[in-house]
Amino acid sequence: MNDLKPFVDATERERARSGDTYVNFYNEALEASKMFRKEYQDRMNVVKWHEMPMERSADGLIKHIINERMDTKECCIDIYMQFIQQNGATGTSRHLSEEVAFVIEGTGHDLHYDVRFDCGDEFVWEWETTPKKYEWGPGDFVYIPPYCAHKRFNTGSEEARVVVVNSRIMKSIGLDWFDQLEPAEGYEDLWVPPAD
Numbered sequence: 001m002n003d004l005k006p007f008v009d010a011t012e013r014e015r016a017r018s019g020d021t022y023v024n025f026y027n028e029a030l031e032a033s034k035m036f037r038k039e040y041q042d043r044m045n046v047v048k049w050h051e052m053p054m055e056r057s058a059d060g061l062i063k064h065i066i067n068e069r070m071d072t073k074e075c076c077i078d079i080y081m082q083f084i085q086q087n088g089a090t091g092t093s094r095h096l097s098e099e100v101a102f103v104i105e106g107t108g109h110d111l112h113y114d115v116r117f118d119c120g121d122e123f124v125w126e127w128e129t130t131p132k133k134y135e136w137g138p139g140d141f142v143y144i145p146p147y148c149a150h151k152r153f154n155t156g157s158e159e160a161r162v163v164v165v166n167s168r169i170m171k172s173i174g175l176d177w178f179d180q181l182e183p184a185e186g187y188e189d190l191w192v193p194p195a196d
Contacts, residue, residue: 060184106160113149
């Protein structure tokens with residue numbers, strides 16, 4: 001004999017079919033997927049050097065190699081080249097997605113302010129006040145952990161060029177947490193301070 005009470009009762013059954021608002025979300029999603037697959041075929045498979053736009057940003061001068069707005073077949077990552085003038089630096093930024101960087105030319109270092117967080121009733125974020133310093137040079141790979149506040153310095157005698165890669169996945173799942181904490185020198189006019 002089964003002594004378990006049924007989950008469904010008359011009230012739940014009545015509520016399940018109640019409501020007079022009808023939408024077309026599911027069918028629209030099917031149609032959107034069909035359209036995406038059709039237009040995807042015409043997206044760029046190769047991005048030529050002259051098709052990569054430059055940008056003066058609050059983080060300094062960058063050249064977008066792949067960006068979600070560039071109509072490429074790549075749908076998961078953004079890539080840009082960062083130019084850091086001699087004895088210059090980027091701004092300080094943080095984002096919930098991890099970042100990787102590859103040094104093309106130049107020497108310098110990153111400062112990383114690691115994040116600590118607690119998740120009780122709500123997220124509580126705190127950043128280290130003493131940064132970790134990571135030296136880099138041509139051919140080096142640099143890893144920046146999620147939500148780590150970081151800044152890049154060129155200590156060499158020539159312009160540094162660093163290729164930076166970020167994932168779009170966190171943004172896609174609703175965690176688009178991205179802040180420019182301070183601008184790069186000479187790019188203050190482009191900086192909007194974070195709200196918090």
